[in-house]
Amino acid sequence: MILLCCGQISAKHFDALLLLGLQLDKSGHPVAIDDRFLPENVTKQNKYEMAPFLADFADIAPKSVVLIGAETISTEVQTILGTMHLGEDIPIWVLGQFSQHQDAISARNKIAYATGREPKLLDLSSPQRPSLMEGAIAPQFTEIGDSPSQAEGKAVRVLVYIPCEDIKEQDTTLSDLCVVNYSPNIHLQILTNSKGKDLIRRSRHGSLSVFSYAELPPTELLHYFDVLVFLGTNVPGERMAALALDAMGAGKVVIDCTTSSGFSAVGAPVLKGPEHVAALPGYLQETVSQNRMEIGRRTQQSAWLHPFDITGLERELQLERPAALEPASDPHTVFFPTNGNGMGHAQRCALIGEAMQTEHARRFVAFPSCVEMLRNRGFSCVPMVPRSADHSVEYAADLVNYLRLRSTLRPGDQLVFDGGYVFDSVYRLISRLQNPAVWIRRGLWRPGQINPIALERERAFSKVIVPTEAFAELNTDYSSGDHIHKVGPIVQQKEIAPEQSQNLRERLSAQFERKIDTLVVTMLGGGVASERTAQTQFLCSLLERRVNCLHLVVAWPNAVVPSGLYGWHNSRVIHTERTLDLCQAADLTISATGYNSFHELIYAQVPAILIPQSAPYLDDQERRARAAFERGLAGFVQEVELMSLEREVTAFLDNGKSDVVRQALRAVTLPEPGNHAAAKLIEQGSVR
């Protein structure tokens, strides 16, 4: 364990500390950052980056200490170091830009006074050590690969850094650049700060793939491009310098279009690009695309680059690199269903997991409401932390989940995420590990949900599996490409025979100690997305008048159950995972129209009255319900139409509508379920 410290407690120093930590971590070195070095204001991005490294000093046993930014060491930092009481065998490395001999002595003295030990000094400004950027706090280094790490094939992924100041609505810079995106062989992506990203999102180029440079650390951004272009005036800060160095080490092409030739002026193996952005598309297509592999090879062989090789730093700091983790020989498939408002995502993943034929393990990481169901179905499951209003920040739970995911996934494991919004934890983890990753993304989004922001994290996944809706008009393409795979509806199919239904009714009769002439099942959701107490109470009241009637109200694991529901004679609140059995045995089902419930009912030919849930973050359940209703495959009642609900219940139970709907369901042709197709796609794994 290498304990990383810095000379000052400031946002700038901490960012440099993270940069160093990320780079050492990437090379397999275990690192920790003492939490006393946290500055007052830490960004969300910093929190994700620091989470794996941050430690209470009392909990770690460092083998060495590396302090950066030692040209200015504050008293506060000296005090912290003084409390560490490091053993004599633990070297303290002090790294800084010691332009004067006295600077080095001062740094050495401060550490010596604070710790009572003599530190070892490494002067980052020595003439033998080239520098890409003056004044950097963290040491500049990279891992130089043996061959270019670029995507094979004709298509080139180009990442262009543009300073925010250069992104203006009227300015032609962005428009000139976007010309390149019309080439089928060039995939343009933009790198800028978060303000610049926001500007682009609101411009007519809003659909561009844009990264903000704090969104992912350089070590992870690296996986998204083959060619890196820098616009602007100079080397744009320590992070971007690190990205450029990593790109060179990885044998990618770095093009310097800065007005000061900031990269080429120091001798870095970069291409001097055209000064005018308008010339860049042509330059990329004519000069770079054809030769990018050879340029990458020569970059890696550059004599200028070699002093930056991490092995040099490891030698100087006497850091022993642990053996690299090999990809697992028995790659697991790890499903991560989002929490949502019911168990739909987890149910869908479980169905796919059950359809998989692989010998390798299928495991889950899931939120508490789904853990029992998943374990009951034979899957091992690591619980994740759900969001809570009690957390200090809305992403607090996801930060913890990020750490859990990191410790759960091994190199080579495949992650399958099911959800609408790709959590930062998922996005960061798959960007880091470069493990095969699949996004199961069902459709039927509301119009406001379809935007580039919702879809931008698709770039992290090697495959997107789109479980389609049963009815064609409900399917819309939100993105396209070879990585998009549509499959039929993923649905639980479990038809029970009439005698099984009868048997179930008899057991219910025994359980609830009553004769059952009428069995009604209501499952209107957990009450989180849409409040359905009034509708459920109304149904209880309607069914209370019936003789020999049992009305089962299904409560989801995380449901809020109003106490008033427990006061009825005919109505009972139940917790069960066997809803489909119950629905098939029932005379009537009243259901919300989430993807899973809806398709289960339709495919099992269950007569039902549909009351869609409605919330801005839900799928468009009303469209789904209407599609079935208009085909005569279900009843449909708006949430406020209680009188209609009464009429529909009567129609189904007393006037033969159940039979009519059942007939229609038997007659309709539905698409082949996609469970096996999805399972097969996941089993195939993916090659980036």
Add this chain to the structure above:
Amino acid sequence: MNSVQSAAPDLRIAYVLDPRFPGGTSSAVAAELEVVSTMAQVQVFGLETDMFSGQRVAPQLSNTLLRLNIPFHWASGDIAADIVIFHNPSCLKFQDSLGVTILARNLVVVTHENFLRPGGAEAFDVAKCLDQIAAASVTLDRRIAPISAWNRSTVTGWDAANRLGAGWSLLDTDWFNICAFDMIPPTSSPRDRRGRHSRPGLEKFPQRDVLEMCFPQTAAINTILGADSLMQADDLPSHWSVHPFGGLTLQQYFDEIDFLVYYTAPTWRESFGRVIAEAVAAGKIAITDPETARTFEGAAISAAPEEIDQIIANYIAAPDRYRADVLSGQQKLARFSAAAFKSRMGNFLTGCAGVTP
């Protein structure tokens, strides 16, 4: 000796120093001016070095200059005198040029800071400081004057590894700090009341485990003056009474203690240790590390931290010995008296004049 005294009114001595140096160095120079101003025409030239940028002139120095009516100039242009005494060259470590020219027959550079730290690491960029002085001075004789045996050993140690360079030589005798304190009689009933005082720099403090050994829970009083850095910690023992630098007057502080227990970071050492002399003069037993104690030749008790408790217990059990040892220590401080310095200065001036005493 007589020849020097008769020549004194015509002898011009210029002191060159950064007058903003806090603590003991400025006190030592102030005491020295008291003596030397009776022997020669003295002027003081203040350097505005980068080391003390933004700080004020040390009050002990400005008061002395005012009281003795010694001319003070902020240094610029030429500094001309028969003898120039340059105090504390380490103040030049953050700059490249002295900014003035020194014209003198003899130049003495008094090294208030050790050239090397314990273990041999260079304490400051010595060559840079000495080179600035050498480049800015025209003299017949240029000498380095250590202020203690330990300080001398660091100068010779640095010289062995780096070479002082042509034109520099080492003064044979130490240019000690004058310890002109009032001698306070010791208490006749010492108790386990311990304390330490210093500037708040981390170098002045040992590691926490040693400090806890110096000031244990068993002591009746543990007063730490100058604990500014220490006070940032949130786990200070409750039996410590900590005060920031200047938080108590020396009188208040000495009233609280019977024993000075003074240890520094193992990677740093006092060049002279004025704090020890202050405590002994105040009627206390001073306990410190062997090298620091060596300067005072028996006036302070030399001990390892593990031995402190027993030493103090023995003194408490034998108050007469406590009293005798304090008085003995006070007598030994006479070798750092103003009279002793004057005598040594007389010899030095005689030597400068080319007269063999």
